[in-house]
């Protein structure tokens with residue numbers, strides 16, 4: 001099962017990625033998480049991308065494509081994988097077509113005013129990637145992870161100004177992928193494109209997605 005999750009920042013891709021991949025026993029590959037980990041570790045990659053990621057711009061295509069090509073060639077991806085946050089540009093989508101067949105493109109759609117509310121309240125436990133929301137899904141103790149008790153943080157790119165930047169980048173560069181994959185539907189062996197309403201409860205959205213995936 002090879003899956004792509006599309007959808008704007010805050011659409012719930014990360015949340016759905018965890019649930020879907022647990023069901024299929026495949027790895028969830030989040031390019032954003034890979035970059036955040038590299039930045040925290042201060043690695044060469046982290047130094048290269050820190051300023052770009054924290055400003056809400058996109059990391060250059062050639063760098064992301066190379067990273068994903070290496071990642072999906074690893075042994076744990078043999079039975080499938082889920083890509084969360086890749087592809088984000090037409091160039092990335094075209095490169096992916098040459099790298100691996102994809103079964104489904106899951107496009108999670110949430111209106112923009114809802115997105116700003118979601119992202120500005122988002123809190124993260126950096127070590128595990130667990131996410132919370134101050135209003136919709138608060139931790140048991142304020143600003144603490146439910147499982148470890150460690151402090152939660154706000155992603156540096158979840159400030160309101162950067163959220164707006166990320167949304168404009170999404171509209172310019174990533175939204176056109178919807179059309180790209182819809183056009184591909186005419187071809188035999190193209191990934192199946194699923195348009196999913198991303199408002200409503202996490203469980204209902206997961207069930208809707210699952211009901212469309214056949215394997």
Ligand code: AMP
Pocket residue numbers: 009031032033035052053054056057058059060064084085086087088089092157166
């Ligand atoms: P995300 O966690 O998916 O919202 O990604 C966080 C940030 O990482 C983005 O705002 C970009 O700066 C960078 N990033 C993640 N995935 C990609 C990608 N496929 N192409 C370019 N930049 C990316």
